[in-house]
Amino acid sequence: MIIYSVTINIDETVETEWVQWMKKTHIPDVMNTGKFISCRFSKLVSHKEEGSANYSAQYTCHSRHDLEDYQQNFAQELQQKSLEKFADKMHAFRTELEIIEDFYSVLS
Incomplete structure (x- = not known):
């Protein structure tokens, strides 16, 4: 399996609008191509830049x-x-990752 990762830096002046557009339009459009089986959309919390x-x-x-x-x-x-x-x-940059192994944690 392959992960196609797109990392995006977005200006805070349009962040709320952009997040809604990603969730309601862009990600569904990408998924509707039929080429992907899942998408995980996340906000980076460890890397912050002022204004974005x-x-x-x-x-x-x-x-x-x-x-x-x-x-x-x-x-x-x-x-x-x-x-x-x-x-x-x-601004966006794209990387491709090949999954070597999936590890799952089960909490009891």
Whole structure:
């Protein structure tokens, strides 16, 4: 399995609007491509910059092929919509991770 991680720095002046847009529009649009099986949307709490906040959207897919298909056929259009809406108020970088092992903790 592959994790496609997008880390975003968002200006605090649009943070609330952006979070709602991510939850109601962007993440559903990415998931509706059919290339991912889950998404975890998180706020980074250990790294803070004055005037902005950092978030992470981690999309999980079954294979490298699914991720490459997403990147070739969907990513550019969806990223462009983000830039049109939030322009210079956000900066993003993307990383790809291969899951080696899942460990689960069961509390009794």
